Amino acid sequence: MADLAIDPRMELNPPLVQGGMNYADVTEKISTIVEGRPPKQWYIAMGIAVPLALLLFACLGYLVATGIGVWGNNSPVGWGWDITNFVWWIGIGHAGTLISAILFLFRQKWRTSINRAAEAMTLFAVACAAIYPLFHTGRPWRAAYWLFPLPNEFLHMWQNFRSPLMWDVFAVSTYGTVSALFWFVGLIPDLATLRDRATTPLRKKIYGLLSLGWRGSATQWRHYELAYLLLAGLSTPLVLSVHSIVSFDFATSLLPGWHTTIFPPYFVAGAVFSGFAMVVTLMTLARWIYGLENLITMKHLENMCKVMLATGMIVGFAYGTEFFIAWYSANQYERFIFLNRAFGPYAWAYWSMIACNVIAPQFFWFKRFRTSVPAMFILSIFINIGMWFERFVIIATSLHRDFLPSSWGYFRPTWVDIGTYAGTFGLFLTLFLLFLRFLPSIAISEVKGVLHQQVSAAHGGSH
């Protein structure tokens, strides 16, 4: 490994695995996180996450017991925080799939240290998102019959498949399922590593069952690698379709502010933008808690900052395009809705969105900010806030002043709205912390593959 340091290429392209680690070190470093007792920070984080998750269940219980009137949704704003939060959480998930699938197809080796945690984040974000469509029905135990075409005794009818809301049900449930499959397939070889290292009978049993008898034979790897490639190939159009279809919920309506063809690409870019922000927030924390600087290197973090800069610019461009088209359409309702967005009663939300989504990522033009962990942590939080405001602005400002001024209104969230949203963070964090505690948070076998290429390249190999 010593010759890595003098290789001039490494100046431009620093190694993805640092600190002179070998294969056994990689196994050791990642496995001990799961095998040892968690550090104090983990308990502190759990201490915050679990009460918040309990708050979520309390709010949902209250909602089911009382009715969805406990939310602030009312005429004219019939879609409030529920769908805002749904779209926001779904968007968060997109970075995980982008990292695991699209960057895999583009052979971006730097994805290997962060893909596992980002995929886990996807799953937990989709779980948080799914709460909203499930509970907005008011009777979640019957929701399956309303959402899916299941034969039953009491509806005597089928879903309306011409509605984008049905497309959304299929898109989100497929997305959640495929992400879970992809994630589990990636985990199998690493679970086998944990099984082989297990010392207690319980661990041996659990990791033994979960790893399905994986042996790492050449035959198994051959089918496995093709399966992984196929899943990446399937997930790539899938992830692009999910937020496109989410945007159809709005775009296929006739409401000014929603009825626009720019929505699918604009939503997908926004989803990737917010998703990467969330990955940076979580990875800088995980890296700090567990000391993973040699595996999640500054190069990984800097690349993610560049993705945020690029997608942030796309989102900013989309905001500008919306205003241009509103003016160019010469449609007075369309013009009104956009002027109302920027200068009406929700101007505070609109300008918060612009500050967080358009101005904040501009700092990433400078290497100083791209390579500073505190700076990217703070900026990533701003971006998460900004992307929440984006969804809120699109939903609330388009609804609150409709064609009849006598029915104009102003949306105010209730304490249940706020409690539920805060609670989803609790659920998300709890699940993520449990994941860090019990499953390998970095793809062990993939990191070793990258390390192998790095070592062969250093020895003048042909890679």
Added chain:
Amino acid sequence: MLEALLSRLGLPGYEPEAARQKIYGVIGDFDTPEDLLRAIRTARAAGYTRMEAYSPFPIHGVDEALGAPRSPLGKIVIVFALIGLSAAVLLQWWTGAVDYRLIIAGKPLFAFEPSVPIMFELAVLLSAFATVLGMFHLNRIPTYYHAFFNYSKHAGASNDRFLLAIEAGDPKFRADEVKLFLESCGSRHTEIVEA
């Protein structure tokens, strides 16, 4: 208990003790992927044909060295993709235009365009399940037992060791000879492994 029951059924991997071969093969243990590849090539040159390599990550070139065929998984998946696609068309057409005809906003009862999203989603969903379950089937997992785990240092294959097994099914297989052969290839720990 369970194992005894499964073995009575004679499921693959659970055959009665008598039906099992006594020896799985000989396994050798190598330091690097390059050493493993060299050993595979030497073994092939020496006339061995039934071999299996074990490694903590997929190694570029092992399949070629072993002369393994391409994985047929892609063909399985395309079939299920088409099933998903057709199922989505049938579902939307039958529920909307046959079983429960309801005119909404003057739209046709069934049309191709609004059916595309669900056609796409179901094709992807079924393909993903076919990929994972197909891979499981081809890899014969989940499995409760495999002779490979009788090798005392099998845990190395999920850590930092690169193993080569020459299996008992090989026409040239003679346990003692194979053991000496693998040692001559540079194996650090060679063992005759029971089935």
